[in-house]
Amino acid sequence: MAMQTDHDEARALQRSHAMPHILSTSSTMLGVCMTVLSLTKLSHDPLPYWLIDKVVALAALLFLTSCLCSFVSLRDVSHGLARSLRLEQRAEWIFMTGLLLLGVGAVILAFVVE
Numbered sequence: 001m002a003m004q005t006d007h008d009e010a011r012a013l014q015r016s017h018a019m020p021h022i023l024s025t026s027s028t029m030l031g032v033c034m035t036v037l038s039l040t041k042l043s044h045d046p047l048p049y050w051l052i053d054k055v056v057a058l059a060a061l062l063f064l065t066s067c068l069c070s071f072v073s074l075r076d077v078s079h080g081l082a083r084s085l086r087l088e089q090r091a092e093w094i095f096m097t098g099l100l101l102l103g104v105g106a107v108i109l110a111f112v113v114e
Contacts, residue, residue, distance in 0.1 A: 022091050023070040026063045029098065033060035036105065048112045055105040062098030066091045 036056045040049040069091035073084045 022088065022095055023067060023074065026066040026070060026091070026095050026098070029095075029102065030060055030063040030067065033057070033063060033102065036102075036109075052105050052108050052112065055101055055108065059098045059101035059105065062094050062101065066095040066098060069094060 033056050037053060037060070040046070040052055040056075043049055069087050073087035073091065076087070077084050
């Protein structure tokens with residue numbers, strides 16, 4: 001039983017070191033989404049870009065949510081490490097979903113650009 005506890009503590013410590021990275025990376029990716037949205041608005045023919053706009057805007061919302069979850073998990077350690085780690089795990093999953101959507105937007109953009 002002591003071995004399991006040591007393993008759990010080591011895993012929790014490893015996860016707590018990843019918390020600031022999710023926060024900074026998700027905020028950076030939010031900026032990338034804003035840049036892509038701005039660039040699609042410069043097109044003279046906005047019709048092919050409507051799907052890209054929607055996908056990238058949804059990715060931006062996911063990155064913002066990930067950023068907020070990560071921030072709260074860093075600030076709210078007083079309610080317990082387990083709760084903080086759960087929040088950070090949610091932030092990671094939300095971040096990965098946003099990254100997937102941004103990748104889909106990039107693939108669509110590659111086929112739309114002539």
